Amino acid sequence: MNENSYPIINLEKITYSYPGGPPVINELDLKFYHGDRIGLIAPNGNGKTTLFHIIMGLLKPASGKIEIFGKSVREERDFLDIRRRIGLLFQDADDQLFSPTVLEDVAFGPLNLGRSKEEAIEISRKTLNFLGLAGFENKITFKLSGGEKRLVSFATVLAMEPEILLLDEPLTGLDNQTRGKIIDILLNLDISYILISHEIDFLAATTKQIYTMENGMILSDEKAYIHKHDHIHQFGTIPHKHM
Ligand SMILES: Nc1ncnc2c1ncn2[C@@H]1O[C@H](COP(=O)(O)OP(=O)(O)O)[C@@H](O)[C@H]1O
Ligand SMILES: [Mg+2]
Numbered sequence: 001m002n003e004n005s006y007p008i009i010n011l012e013k014i015t016y017s018y019p020g021g022p023p024v025i026n027e028l029d030l031k032f033y034h035g036d037r038i039g040l041i042a043p044n045g046n047g048k049t050t051l052f053h054i055i056m057g058l059l060k061p062a063s064g065k066i067e068i069f070g071k072s073v074r075e076e077r078d079f080l081d082i083r084r085r086i087g088l089l090f091q092d093a094d095d096q097l098f099s100p101t102v103l104e105d106v107a108f109g110p111l112n113l114g115r116s117k118e119e120a121i122e123i124s125r126k127t128l129n130f131l132g133l134a135g136f137e138n139k140i141t142f143k144l145s146g147g148e149k150r151l152v153s154f155a156t157v158l159a160m161e162p163e164i165l166l167l168d169e170p171l172t173g174l175d176n177q178t179r180g181k182i183i184d185i186l187l188n189l190d191i192s193y194i195l196i197s198h199e200i201d202f203l204a205a206t207t208k209q210i211y212t213m214e215n216g217m218i219l220s221d222e223k224a225y226i227h228k229h230d231h232i233h234q235f236g237t238i239p240h241k242h243m
Contacts, residue, residue, distance in 0.1 A: 006070055007031040008164065008192070009055060014064030015216075016047075016054055024050050025061065026216030032164075038194045039203030042213040048196045049091050051213070052166045056088050084113060087162030091169050091196075093149035102128070102144075102152050103137040109160035127159040132181060147178040154182070165193035171202060 009032035016025040024047040032038065040048055053059040055068070057079025066073045068082050090096045099105040106124035107117075115123065128136055131151050144152060150170065157165065167186075171179050179202075186193070186206045197203055203210050211220045 007033050007067070008069055010065075010067040011055070012065040012067075014054060014061045014066065016050060016059060016061045023216050025054065028064070028217050030218055032192070032194065034192055036192050036194075036209070037207045039207035039210040040194060040196045040213065040218075041198060041200065041203060041210060046213045047216055048213055049168055052088055052168055052194075052196070055166060056083060056086065084160065085162060086164045086166060087157035087160055089153055089157050089165065089167045089170055091172070093146070093153040096153040096156060097141045097149060099141060101137070102133070102139045102141055102155075105141055105152060106155045106159045109156055113160060123159050123161075124155070127155045130158070131155050131185065146173045147175055150174060151178065151181070154185070163191070165189075165191055165195075167193060167195045169196050169198070171197060171199065 009030065011028060011030040014025055014028045014030075015023050017023045028051065030051075040051075042048055050059060054061055054066070057073065057076065069085065071078070073079055073082060097105050099108060103121070103124055106127060107120040110120035110123045111117065125134075125137070128134055131154060133148075133151055133155060136148070136152065139148075141149070141152065150173070154170070170182055174182070183202065183205060186195075193207075195203065195207055200210075209220065211218050213219070
């Protein structure tokens, strides 16, 4: 079968509630294909982060079907492979970073994937260079600024050479320069992703479809969300279309 002909992430009627709470995800369907770049925009508390955690197997839905890379995933061991192949950039960088130094944090993933120490260091250095973080190797992770932490988090994800990225509000709290950097990186990466953000211009610049979430479900009515508008372009020269 051609890799484009079936969804690489296929969620059917997924329902999830936190203990004692109402369903946050409610009979949600999502099909994500190779080459997709989906933006997800919805008010706080609508279940966007929960959805990402379900895809990664960090939360287990009460009901519904999850197929990823053409295989049904249910058990914890099914998700081990998924977590190697899908990179999640956590909404909070402090959930992502746990090693004393930047290099150790970035090398952790490749080492975990079975790379030698030398290979892991080489990949980490390359990734840090790619993100403009050369020279950060020996910095103490917890002393970094918010923007630096976000970029190092991104490095830890990219160093695992994932096939898909799930990016949870990557621009939050970043200065304009770092925001521009992240946008450039996304535009230059040859990778499929789902990107959560509250910023329509950012999504318009970096994604091909924009979905929203309401009542625990995904709505894909793009027309309702992309509209003509006048604004000053925060990101300068990044080309993007308005519909
Ligand atoms: N660990 C948790 N325990 C209980 N409720 C939670 C937890 N995490 C999130 N929620 C609740 O689930 C809902 C969806 O949260 P979340 O997925 O983080 O939304 P979003 O990412 O769209 O802001 C919110 O009402 C939130 O309060
Ligand atoms: Mg969230």
